[in-house]
Amino acid sequence: MAGIRDRVAIVGMGCTKFGERWGSGVDDLLVEAATEAYEDAGIEAGEVQAAWLGTQQSGYSGQVLAKALKLEYVPITRVENFCATGADAFRNGCYAIAAGIYDVVMVAGVEKLKDVPYTGLSVVDPMGSYVSPSTPPPVQFALAATRYFHHYGLSYEQGKLALARIAVKNHRNGSLNPKAHFQKEITLEQAMSSPMIAWPLGLFDCCGVSDGSAIAIITRPEIAKRFRDDYILVKGMGVVCSARQGLLQDDYDFVHFEENVNAARIAYDEAGITDPPKQLDHSMVHDCFTITEMVTYEDMGWCPRGTAKEHVEGGFFDLEGEIAVNVDGGLKSFGHPIGASGIRMIYEVYKQLQGKAGKRQRKNPELGAIHNIGGYPGSFTAAVGIFGKRD
Amino acid sequence: MVGITATGAYVPLFRLGKDTAGWKAPGERPVANFDEDSLTMGVAAVLDCLNGRDRTLIGGLHFATTTSPYAEKQSASLIAIACDLPQDMMAVDYAHSLRSGTVALKTALDSIKAGSARQAIVVTADTRQGAPRSNMELNSGDGAVALLVGDKDVVAQLVDSRSLTHEILDVWRVSGEAYTHTWEDRFATEEGYAKFVSLAVAELLKKNNLTVKDIAKLILSAPDPRKHRDTARALGFTPEQVQDPLFGSLGNTGCANATMLLAAALESAKPGDKLLVVNYGDGADAMLFEVTPQVEKMKQGRGLKGYLASKKLLPSYETYLSWRGIYEPDTGVRRPPQPGPSASALHREQAEVLRLQGSKCRNCGTVQYPPQRVCTRCHTKDQMDPVRLAEKKASLYTYSMDYIAGSKDVPLVISVINFDGGGRMLCSMTDRDINEVKVGMPLELSFRRLYTADGIHNYFWKAVPVRS
Numbered sequence: 001m002a003g004i005r006d007r008v009a010i011v012g013m014g015c016t017k018f019g020e021r022w023g024s025g026v027d028d029l030l031v032e033a034a035t036e037a038y039e040d041a042g043i044e045a046g047e048v049q050a051a052w053l054g055t056q057q058s059g060y061s062g063q064v065l066a067k068a069l070k071l072e073y074v075p076i077t078r079v080e081n082f083c084a085t086g087a088d089a090f091r092n093g094c095y096a097i098a099a100g101i102y103d104v105v106m107v108a109g110v111e112k113l114k115d116v117p118y119t120g121l122s123v124v125d126p127m128g129s130y131v132s133p134s135t136p137p138p139v140q141f142a143l144a145a146t147r148y149f150h151h152y153g154l155s156y157e158q159g160k161l162a163l164a165r166i167a168v169k170n171h172r173n174g175s176l177n178p179k180a181h182f183q184k185e186i187t188l189e190q191a192m193s194s195p196m197i198a199w200p201l202g203l204f205d206c207c208g209v210s211d212g213s214a215i216a217i218i219t220r221p222e223i224a225k226r227f228r229d230d231y232i233l234v235k236g237m238g239v240v241c242s243a244r245q246g247l248l249q250d251d252y253d254f255v256h257f258e259e260n261v262n263a264a265r266i267a268y269d270e271a272g273i274t275d276p277p278k279q280l281d282h283s284m285v286h287d288c289f290t291i292t293e294m295v296t297y298e299d300m301g302w303c304p305r306g307t308a309k310e311h312v313e314g315g316f317f318d319l320e321g322e323i324a325v326n327v328d329g330g331l332k333s334f335g336h337p338i339g340a341s342g343i344r345m346i347y348e349v350y351k352q353l354q355g356k357a358g359k360r361q362r363k364n365p366e367l368g369a370i371h372n373i374g375g376y377p378g379s380f381t382a383a384v385g386i387f388g389k390r391d
Numbered sequence: 392m393v394g395i396t397a398t399g400a401y402v403p404l405f406r407l408g409k410d411t412a413g414w415k416a417p418g419e420r421p422v423a424n425f426d427e428d429s430l431t432m433g434v435a436a437v438l439d440c441l442n443g444r445d446r447t448l449i450g451g452l453h454f455a456t457t458t459s460p461y462a463e464k465q466s467a468s469l470i471a472i473a474c475d476l477p478q479d480m481m482a483v484d485y486a487h488s489l490r491s492g493t494v495a496l497k498t499a500l501d502s503i504k505a506g507s508a509r510q511a512i513v514v515t516a517d518t519r520q521g522a523p524r525s526n527m528e529l530n531s532g533d534g535a536v537a538l539l540v541g542d543k544d545v546v547a548q549l550v551d552s553r554s555l556t557h558e559i560l561d562v563w564r565v566s567g568e569a570y571t572h573t574w575e576d577r578f579a580t581e582e583g584y585a586k587f588v589s590l591a592v593a594e595l596l597k598k599n600n601l602t603v604k605d606i607a608k609l610i611l612s613a614p615d616p617r618k619h620r621d622t623a624r625a626l627g628f629t630p631e632q633v634q635d636p637l638f639g640s641l642g643n644t645g646c647a648n649a650t651m652l653l654a655a656a657l658e659s660a661k662p663g664d665k666l667l668v669v670n671y672g673d674g675a676d677a678m679l680f681e682v683t684p685q686v687e688k689m690k691q692g693r694g695l696k697g698y699l700a701s702k703k704l705l706p707s708y709e710t711y712l713s714w715r716g717i718y719e720p721d722t723g724v725r726r727p728p729q730p731g732p733s734a735s736a737l738h739r740e741q742a743e744v745l746r747l748q749g750s751k752c753r754n755c756g757t758v759q760y761p762p763q764r765v766c767t768r769c770h771t772k773d774q775m776d777p778v779r780l781a782e783k784k785a786s787l788y789t790y791s792m793d794y795i796a797g798s799k800d801v802p803l804v805i806s807v808i809n810f811d812g813g814g815r816m817l818c819s820m821t822d823r824d825i826n827e828v829k830v831g832m833p834l835e836l837s838f839r840r841l842y843t844a845d846g847i848h849n850y851f852w853k854a855v856p857v858r859s
Binding site: 116117119128130143145146198200201245252254 | 725726727729730731732733736737740744757758759760763767768788789790791792793794795796802803805807809810813814815816817818819830841849851
C-alpha cells in the first residue's frame, strides 16, 4: 500500500481574515481566499482541473464553489465530515493528484456561520426520534474534561489552570496573527474566571464562532517547480472515522481519543515519523476547546499519558517550545468556520515551512503537522496531516 | 377472592415548603418537575408497584387522570409500553372526573371478577393545578399511585361497593382552560359533596349490616382539610378511625387522591381491618375492603411513605411557576428551537425509546445502547437479544453542566452513565442537586417528558440520583 508521502505538492495557498464577516457571504469568502491562492501559485482560474470543497453547512454540492469562482464545467466534489471537513477535503484532493488524474487541483474550505440569530453552532440533524439530549459541542467536550480531571486526580482548580494556560498560549500566538479573529492576549485570571459555558469549560476554554475560508492549490511534485521553488510536500495524511465505539462500549475512558491515535499512526507511518516530539517542529491542533488540545498532546505521542499538564506548565508547546502547538493562534484565535479550519491549519504550516510566518516564524522548521477532528468524545472523525520542505 | 394484591406510589421529589421563597403556607406540597406530568408519574408508580413482579399475567392497565397530556390519544398505551407490559392486554384511560380514580379501580376489580383478566393494574395520577395563590393551589399536590388487582395473594379483598351518579356544576373545568370553576361553596357542599358522600356511605354500610364502629379506617377524599374534618365527623367517625388525608405533606392529588390514601392506609393496615374508601366527583363512590393476612407479606417498593420521605425543597415559588408554564422569564440564552420528532422514527424505535431496550450480543455478551444490528465489539451480525435497561441501576461515568441550554433546568446535567450489567448511555440527569453531582454517583432511570414540539410530547428516559 503506497502512502501519500512526497506524491503531492502544495504550490499556492490563500486564507481570508477570519471573524464575524457581516459584509461577506460564502461567495465573498471563497473569492477572497482564491484570489490569494491564485496569486501565490501564479495560476488563473482556468487552470484548475478539478476541485474539492469542504463545507459542513454553508451550501450543498460542488456548485457552491463553481458558482463563486466561475470554475466552468470541472468536476467538484463537496466533502462533509463534521469539523474535520477541511482536512478530509484536502485528503481527497491529494488522492486525485497522486492517482495522476489531474495536474492542478484546488481544495477549498469555507463556512459562513454568522447568519443565525443565536450564538454557538447550528447543526440540523436529519429527522428522527430526537430523544437524545441536545448537546452543543462545549457540553460534549466537557465530558472529557470532567473525566480527565477525575482520572488524573486533578482538582477543579488544578485542571482549570492547565486548560487556562493553553488558552493564554493560543491567544498570545493569535495576537501575532493579522488573519486571526481574536488578536488580543488574555491573562490566566481572565481564562480561569470566564463565565461558565459547560462545566467545567468556561468561555475562554471554547473557540469562537467565525466566518472564513482557506484554499490550497496542489499539484504533482514533478511539475511543482513550474509554479514555485519553495513548494511544500505532503508527507502523510491519516483520516479515520469512529463507529461510535466510545458510547456503545462502556469501557471507553473519555481521557483519550482513540480516533486521534489511529489517524496519527497512519500519518506518522506515511511520513516515516518515529519520534514525533523530536521530528515535528510545530503543529496546528484542533483546539475547539482547551481540553481537546490537552488530550491531543498525549494522543499524538508528544508527551506521556497524564503529563500534558506539566508539559503545558513547562512551556513545551509554546511558540518557543520543543514543539510549538497552534503557532497561528489555533481555533481559539481564529474561531472555527468548520469547513475552512483544516485548510487554515495547513496554511500556517505551509507559511512556516516557507519561512513566511512573520512574527510567529519558528527557526528552520523541517516538518509540521495539522490535527483536525469532528464529532465528539466517543465518536470522532479525526484527521492528521504531516507536511515538509522539499529536499 | 378478588382484591388488591400490591401497591406502589410516586411522589415528585420537589416540595413547596416553608423555606421556599415566596410560598406562603405552613405546610408542604409536592410539585411535579418541569419534565413530569400525570403520564410520567403514572409510569413511576406502576414500576414501584411491580417492583420486580412477573408482569406477563397482567391483562389490563386502567389509567385515570384529569390532566391527560393528550386530548385525543391514549395515555394508558404509552404507560404500558414504558412499563414493559405485554401487548395482549386491554389499556383504558379514565378521565374528566375526580371520581375516575375509584371508577377505574372498581372497573378493574370487576374485570377480575368477570374472569376477563387474571391481574390488572390500576394507575391514577394528577397534577392538579390551582391558580397562583388560590386555596386549591395550597391544598393540592402532585402524585400517582398504582394498585395491582387480582385473585391471588390478595392483600385487601373487595367486600362491596356503592356508586352514585349525580349531575351538578359544583367544581368543573372547561376543555382547554387551565383552572377550575367553582360555584358558591355552601351550595357545592350541601347539594354535592356532603350530601352524596354521606348517602353512599350510609347505603353501603346498611347493605352490609355494618355500622361506623365496624370500620377500622375511613379513607375519605376531600378538597381541603376543613371539609375533610367536618365530613368525617358528620359521618360519625372518631379521629382515630380516619386515615390522615395528608394535607401539608401531600395534599389533594385530584383523581389520584382516594387511591393514594388507600395505598397509605394499606402500608400500615392489619389483617382483618375494614377499610372504607370514599370518593366524590359528579356523584360518589364508596368501596369496602377487608385486609387479609397477606398484607404482612406484601413486598413493597419505595411506596408512598418512602416517596413522601424523599424530598428536596424548591428554592423559590417562581421556579414552580416557571415549571408550570405560568411565569416564563427570558433566560437570556439564544438557542435554536427544538424541532418536533418524527412520528415514524419514534414508531420504528419504540422499543429503544419507550421500553429503553438495548441489545446484548449472543457471541461476546456486550450490552449496547441504542440496540445495534452489528456488534460494536465482535462484529457479529443480527445475533442480539433485547435487554431492558430502564429498571437497571447505573452509575455516573462522566458529566458536564450546560449553562447555555436554555432549558428550565439550567445547568442541564448531561451524563454518560454505565448500567450495572453492562451498557452505556448518554442522557440528561433530572431531579438533581448540582452540588451532589459527582463521578461514580449511583443513578436510576426515570421516564420523563423531554419537551413538546410540533404537537408531539416527546417522552424518554432520564437519569436521576437514587432517591433515598
